[in-house]
Amino acid sequence: MNILKNRDVLLAFAIVLLIGGVAARFPAFVRPGNLVNVFNDTSPLILLAIGQMIVILTKCIDLSVAANLALCGMAAALMNGMGVPLPLILLAVVLLGGALGAANGLLVWKLGIPSIVVTLGTMTIFRGTIFLMTGGAWVNAHQMSTAFKALPRMVFLGLPVMSWVALAAIALFFMLLTRTPLGRSFYAVGGNPHAAVYTGLDVGRTQCIAFVISGALAGLTGYLWVARYAVAYVDIAAGFELQVVAACVIGGIAIVGGAGSVIGAVLGALFLGVINNALPVIRISPFWQMAISGSAIVIAVTLNATQNRPKGRIILKEVEPT
Amino acid sequence: MEPILSLRGISKSFPGVKALQDVQLDLYPGQVTALIGENGAGKSTIVKVLTGIYQPEEGTITMDGQDLHFANAQDASKAGVTAIHQETVLFDELTVAENIWLGHAPRNRFGLIDKRAMRDGARDLLLGIGSDMDPDLRLGDLGIASKHLVAIARALSTDARVVVLDEPTAALSHKEIHELYDLVETLKAQGKAILFISHKFDEIFRIADRYTVFRDGQFVGAGAMQDVTEGQLVQMMVGRAVDQIFPTRTPQIGAPVLTVAGYDHPTEFADIRFTLHQGEILGFYGLVGAGRSEVMQALFGITTPSKGAVRIDDKFRVIRSTHDAISAGIVYVPEDRGRQGAIRGLPIFQNVTLPSLSRTGRGGFLRLAEEFKLARDYTRRLDLRAASLDQELGLLSGGNQQKVVIAKWLATKPRVIILDEPTKGIDIGSKAAVHEFMAELAAEGLAVIMVSSEIPEVLGMSDRVIVMREGRIVDEVTGGAMTPERLVRAAAGIAEAA
């Protein structure tokens, strides 16, 4: 655990360094208002990264999160169009997202299909479903009610509601992972599935729960995303799943399962969020984003591997001088 | 005395196999019951029934006079049955305290895990078994023996009344084994019923109070240890008397084949030098973790030594990969058969020909007829039992898989064959067959290295024995000097008695 904590500190340090570097040339970047903006912009990534991290802890991967987000976002927009009250919409997107996650989870649990195959498949199925629901049509700002659009932007104690949702999720899942039996079981199932069975844990069921959590978070984020950007269509958040996985890998979540922390995932997301927000400030085309998160994944996975290389037993003892 | 737990009439079958047939088992409070049987006798199946992993088709589990049904591992754990397995199965990424309390952690008034209570409880439990380990350590940073301690603390934390120890000493050093014996005494004193599974007779006679013997999935007998002799137990296990285990041979030792000089590795071994002759069986004895396998794996190109020279038939060879080793004529039958030896998903013939494809094929292309011929020749020599050579290797029994692995190596026509714990975990009948076969290989002029931790095997089979300790060669013995005392002293580093 010490290594992990050190790692988190290193990553936090890197983020501060990054912000400092940008601020040295463009002091406006560190104005409190702008930092709030950066955090707010990164909130969706943080929410999804937390869900993804739990899935990865259990030795799975969820590539369908962005499609899930888009589908739930569209569902929220359509419900809003039908006049469904906002609290009900919020409840519905969380349930729908969770149900989509459960679909992934059940395929992994009950049929033992590798999660990468399941979620590659459901990723296209979810996006295709949006097309079937809308015929490819967009839901634009003027088709959404004011309250629907306003909620995520509403400022409360200096922070927009979207940021508060992210903070609440961080706190909630931090407690869940460190202080509840369910949280510990995610680590156990991914760290040593064989032993988990002997401890009375159901590996498949735990993995399924992880998918439900990841799905529910994606569903909630779907509403926030659509309401904030005031548009919903088939391709929103396309390719976002890669950023989410990148955030986890950068945050030191071991892709083989069993190791990682909420703090790591959040820091990983913030690292990418700061870069994404800094690019326009230092006048680099946003087209660099993709390559940067790609390189970040490659570099992070290389670093993770060299850090965690087994040290091997040390058998040899020096001959004692006689 | 009344048993805490009784199994009666338990039957369990798998497709094609009756793993358990109408067996019984009684466990008494404050007593150690040894479960004895050859491999395949049903020992691990009964452990899985006891711990709720398997559900038997027939039979009853009675605890304190009440009939129980374990639908899953959780049920068994709730009833107070806990198991400590061959390779301690816990969670490397969690802390010691978290490992001990996983699944039944103390809660605070908000229903959340109470970290402080967890840490304190873990410390108390560990102190209770004589360890002052820090409960906040990551389990992955501990050695095997410490992991065992954690597993035992975990068993105590569940208020378990029945503790299953499944070959707990298999991976432990001499000193660690003695610490484990002390722990077993502690558990006994606390009134736990202990089921102890082991292949080692000395150990069974040392710590067990009672025994139960299984053979081929059936109950053979049970009783108190003081009423039985080693010979009687063996007879119950195998169903026949075993007197002469090792083949008699008249070694024809020829010219040197393999010479190793100044072999060093930064962390595993140093200054290894020895010569191996044609027709010789050279035993490597030492405690588990003395560096014997590491030397052999370096000779086979799995790990790279930092310096040293290997000479085969007067030619120096540089071995950087297993490929190099095989072309130099060195082959290695690994200790971990399932992971490193057998490729279960491939047919038998493809397993046999895998390292010989350059010989059976031509220009990188395969020739199936040649492959079948090679596989046929060598599997016949080893008396393999299989339906066809096209059958998946995984469908064969462990003993037959081992034969295929050996056939694979003989087919490369090696000069040196290294067998790492060749009879570990296989039943007495198969053991004798492997010993016969080793003798035969040596008689044909092959140079054989046998790594073994079993003294009778080392003494019974070797022409010469090298003893290793902490990565170095500490003794080399031949002929009449080969006594159990000398080997054990050298391996453990005990000075010669005055």
Added chain:
Amino acid sequence: MTQTLRTGRAIPDRLQSPAMRALRSWESILVAVAIAIFVTNSFTSPYFLNAWNLSDATFNFTEKAMIALAMALLIISGEIDLSVASIIALASTAMGVAMQAGAGVPMLVLIGIGTGVLCGAFNGILVAGMGLPSIVVTIGTMSLFRGIAYIVLGDRAFTGYPPGFAYFGQGYVWWVFSFELVLFTVLAVIYWALLHRTSFGRAVYAIGNNATAAQFSGIRVARVKFILFLLTGLMSGIAAVCLTSRLGSTRPSIAAGFELEVVTMVVLGGVSILGGSGSILGVVLAALIMGMVTFGFGLLNVPGIVMSIFLGVLLISVIALPRLFGRK
């Protein structure tokens, strides 16, 4: 005892003839499915049974199927490459840059294929050389390779490839047989021989089944895996040449989502996603089936995104159905 060791009983080579085994195999199910789709299609649309229409239909799958050939070997060995579509994007972008610098057709082809091989080598070094997990590495390079294409192109596109370049994606070797189809057929035969008739292919199966035991049997595991990534890169480069030539332009979003279709093709072809088993024949049949279904949907004016739903369902159900009905 000594006696029995020398003269063990004879074990027959095979219990089942290869022909019998083939009849009961996954491939025979695929053949039946292919025939069924062919027949259905020819009844539902009058335009289906036409040599030129059928020939056109092959363009639906040839480029992806070329990559699937190499991907099949990679997945059998227990690895995966999700960056193939991004390699196409990068290779195509490299060709575009070269074209603007005035490179001729042979040079363009060389650059396209060369870029593919380099990308494959990059993946290979990370996975085989450094022992990193291929899923994460190729998710990373998937962003990286296409990201470079975006950096170069932004929202622009390269157009105006030389006329001679059009042959690779639009030309015909003879009658209705396009260059792409002929090339795919030749490559399929080569890959069939490589996987099923050489010791390299045997090593691929051995590694996929048990990489440690394969290494203990003298197989150079890292080298085989590196070559497989190289081959996947090579095939992506070749596909990039064909696709760029066929479209006549390069956008950074070229070949988006191909990786999913390639993996689906391989899995539908009976290759175990966990590694260790599968055949080239199965992959070729799966490519034909997917091509015919796409073509049939196209004739019925079904939109592309519905086709992709179908693919997703297909991918999951191909793996799920055998498990549901108890086949391994």
